[in-house]
Amino acid sequence: MNQQNQAFFSPFTLPNGVELKNRIVMAPMTNFSSNPDGTVTDAEVDYYARRSSGVSMVITACTYVTPNGKGFHGEFGGDTDEMIPSLKRVATSIKEQGAKAVLQIFHGGRMCPPELVPNGEIVSASDIPAEKGGVSTEEPDVKPRALTEAEVEEIIVAFGETTRRAIEAGYDGVEIHGANGYLIQQFFSPHSNRREDRYGGRLEKRMTFPLAIVDEVKKIAKEHAPADFIIGYRFSPEEPETPGITMEDKLKLVDTLADKRLDYLHVSLGEFFSKPRRGVEDLNKTRIDYLLETIDNRVPLIGVGSIYSAEDARKAFETGVPLLALGRELIIDPDWVQKVAEGKEAEIVTEIDKNKQKELVIPDPLWNAIIHTPGWFPGVS
Numbered sequence: 599m600n601q602q603n604q605a606f607f608s609p610f611t612l613p614n615g616v617e618l619k620n621r622i623v624m625a626p627m628t629n630f631s632s633n634p635d636g637t638v639t640d641a642e643v644d645y646y647a648r649r650s651s652g653v654s655m656v657i658t659a660c661t662y663v664t665p666n667g668k669g670f671h672g673e674f675g676g677d678t679d680e681m682i683p684s685l686k687r688v689a690t691s692i693k694e695q696g697a698k699a700v701l702q703i704f705h706g707g708r709m710c711p712p713e714l715v716p717n718g719e720i721v722s723a724s725d726i727p728a729e730k731g732g733v734s735t736e737e738p739d740v741k742p743r744a745l746t747e748a749e750v751e752e753i754i755v756a757f758g759e760t761t762r763r764a765i766e767a768g769y770d771g772v773e774i775h776g777a778n779g780y781l782i783q784q785f786f787s788p789h790s791n792r793r794e795d796r797y798g799g800r801l802e803k804r805m806t807f808p809l810a811i812v813d814e815v816k817k818i819a820k821e822h823a824p825a826d827f828i829i830g831y832r833f834s835p836e837e838p839e840t841p842g843i844t845m846e847d848k849l850k851l852v853d854t855l856a857d858k859r860l861d862y863l864h865v866s867l868g869e870f871f872s873k874p875r876r877g878v879e880d881l882n883k884t885r886i887d888y889l890l891e892t893i894d895n896r897v898p899l900i901g902v903g904s905i906y907s908a909e910d911a912r913k914a915f916e917t918g919v920p921l922l923a924l925g926r927e928l929i930i931d932p933d934w935v936q937k938v939a940e941g942k943e944a945e946i947v948t949e950i951d952k953n954k955q956k957e958l959v960i961p962d963p964l965w966n967a968i969i970h971t972p973g974w975f976p977g978v979s
């Protein structure tokens with residue numbers, strides 16, 4: 599192995615005592631490939647197995663915690679006990695290859711396509727549609743219905759219930775999906791949350807829902823899981839809309855989360871070295887630098903975003919992040935970690951090879967999304 603890469607092959611111990619065998623994890627990626635009833639397909643199970651022997655931890659695609667939280671066609675379900683055998687198939691395929699399996703738990707809120715949710719009824723913190731060109735450009739502007747206080751509480755409980763199912767299905771942990779403009783972020787955002795009850799108002803009150811989910815997940819894990827069950831939280835930096843979450847707001851949430859005794863925080867970024875849009879003094883400092891400074895070693899941070907080569911990873915680790923997630927690159931080259939470990943980093947493939955779907959073990963719906971979305975993956979223009 600190239601000596602310079604040794605740093606990211608050293609083991610890392612999470613706050614709960616779990617030892618990760620190296621510093622590279624697989625980022626959560628929706629693959630659109632589950633059955634319409636929410637059960638996983640063989641193709642999806644094979645896709646995970648193919649990518650789980652090098653990385654230390656695999657964070658799965660998001661799974662919905664309630665039927666009205668289903669955000670993607672072909673998303674797998676975590677909303678009922680009937681889904682436990684299906685959830686277990688993914689956990690087993692990951693763990694058999696030697697990685698820790700972490701289930702990403704999610705509610706899509708106002709970003710859900712109406713055809714996927716009961717009666718086409720879209721829900722959110724308030725009745726404000728997502729803006730085109732905002733956190734996501736993919737979904738149409740749909741006016742959501744504001745959840746009642748009782749419904750908000752049901753969703754908090756549902757995050758706990760899905761955590762219990764993850765435990766029963768054999769996962770090593772869960773990641774709370776508080777990023778990318780979905781329901782948890784919608785409650786923190788002054789754009790989507792105009793509530794006047796305990797879940798809305800000034801910044802601290804807009805943290806109520808995300809923090810209540812953290813507490814509920816922790817409570818359920820304490821009751822049902824071994825003490826080394828992993829609990830992580832993923833968040834996005836700022837939002838482009840006004841009003842919207844600024845970097846300053848997000849750092850306040852991160853500061854609070856850093857004291858919640860989680861096992862890791864995970865930022866969602868398209869570019870690891872990206873800089874804040876607004877809300878901080880120095881717009882030349884990277885978001886990662888701001889986050890590391892705010893967290894101040896209280897909890898491990900997972901960084902991510904356009905890491906393709908070993909050189910990219912080395913530069914990212916120089917910032918001081920203890921863990922790095924790879925997303926698209928592990929779809930493009932599932933042997934990335936092994937190649938680096940064996941000193942074959944020159945053989946890493948960094949563009950999708952359009953002739954290798956079978957060899958790369960990529961399910962058809964994900965493959966079609968990749969090759970029909972110009973600019974999303976390197977090699978597809």
Ligand SMILES: Cc1cc2nc3c(=O)[nH]c(=O)nc-3n(C[C@H](O)[C@H](O)[C@H](O)COP(=O)(O)O)c2cc1C
Nearest residue numbers: 625626627628659660867868903904905924925926
């Ligand atoms: C196909 C695809 C699906 C994704 N699905 C999810 C998801 O379910 N949950 C999530 O938090 N992020 C999701 N993301 C974002 C990734 O986790 C990651 O943050 C992003 O791709 C940047 O990392 P990369 O440049 O290494 O791919 C997805 C990204 C891709 C490419």
